[in-house]
Amino acid sequence: QQQVKQSPQSLIVQKGGISIINCAYENTAFDYFPWYQQFPGKGPALLIAIRPDVSEKKEGRFTISFNKSAKQFSLHIMDSQPGDSATYFCAASTGTSGTYKYIFGTGTRLKVLA
């Protein structure tokens, strides 16, 4: 029940295309869903996050779509660029104040072809 399932494991997209990564969870207590981007040799960097009372959130080329009833959420990268080539992780968390604990998905390795 604590797992977050992420797909696909890897993704190849042409420059200018749309990259879509999906995640699913079971625990309905989760109330915060961030996405992280990680380049080789670096720590994960927070991209965008959403709460379950919102169905969509957009920041620049990055959009999260959230389906509470299906317990699924996805990251869409519009106009994908070679610089977006990285590993992307979804996470789900619950907590209070400063004590949120994250469960991460297994990651999606994205390659954007020039």
Next chain:
Amino acid sequence: ETGVTQSPTHLIKTRGQQVTLRCSSQSGHNTVSWYQQALGQGPQFIFQYYREEENGRGNFPPRFSGLQFPNYSSELNVNALELDDSALYLCASSQYNEQFFGPGTRLTVL
């Protein structure tokens, strides 16, 4: 850059040894979480410290232990190192729900 720093960057140890990893949290953040990231995997939650007290632990044995200091910096200690402990160890600092990660410490156990 997040302002979260970790040391050392890389570390090589042999099986059975002990290791201490350090993390300085971002200014104003009172919570530090530690994660283990094996190659090709997502970060796995080890434990979290909130105002110098352990505040939750993942599925890791007691030989993984930690501390948080009054300035909210933190240490991760691993005793009796095993080959499977080879991984990238990440710390993340937070004030509320957003966690900001450091660059990690790459630990290799031979």
